[in-house]
Amino acid sequence: MKNLKINNDNFYRSFNVCKSKDLKEIKELIDLEYARGNIVWTHPLYQTWSNLHEKLKHVSSFNRLKNKIIKLAKGINKDLKLTTCWCNLSVEDNYYVFHQHKTKLTCVFYLHSKEESYGLRLEKHNIILPAIENSVLVFDGSMSHSIEHMPNKVFDSIDSHRYSVVFDFI
Secondary structure, three states: OEEEEEOOEEEEEEEOOOOHHHHHHHHHHHHHHHHOOOEOOOOOOOEEOOEHHHHOOOOHHHHHHHHHHHHHHHHHOOOOOEEEEEEEEEOOOOOOOOEOOOOOEEEEEEEEOOOOOOOEEEOOOOEEEOOOOOEEEEEOOOOOEEEOOOOHHHOOOHHHOEEEEEEEEO
């Protein structure tokens, strides 16, 4: 895992987290969640419920991902416990606002991302950390952040949509 320090804030990134077969299976399972309407309508479209780690606990590919994320988080702080997990689907003209999580550590896994420039925007630093497919970005979730907006001009097919799976730890 690589450590990136921006001013006094630490960010960690790990690459090639999953095998391509697992990526495909996890994406198909999440697409099913969306197709079934398992979406939190009070949050920005399209976000699944925050119990994805429980809902998909019977799926070996998702468990491999979850266990790798837990191992990375515990490498930073062994006392951390996974509390919530959900997927954000970024589509053309989604609108996200800056927000914070009430957690010690947030891990964003980029399941599917063809446009790296539509990554994680940090309010304090006024920068965007790229959304690199099959990587996880780890940071203090209490830091104000947002998903960078994806305008229509880069949208050319459903393959342009970005899937990020978020794991929060306390």
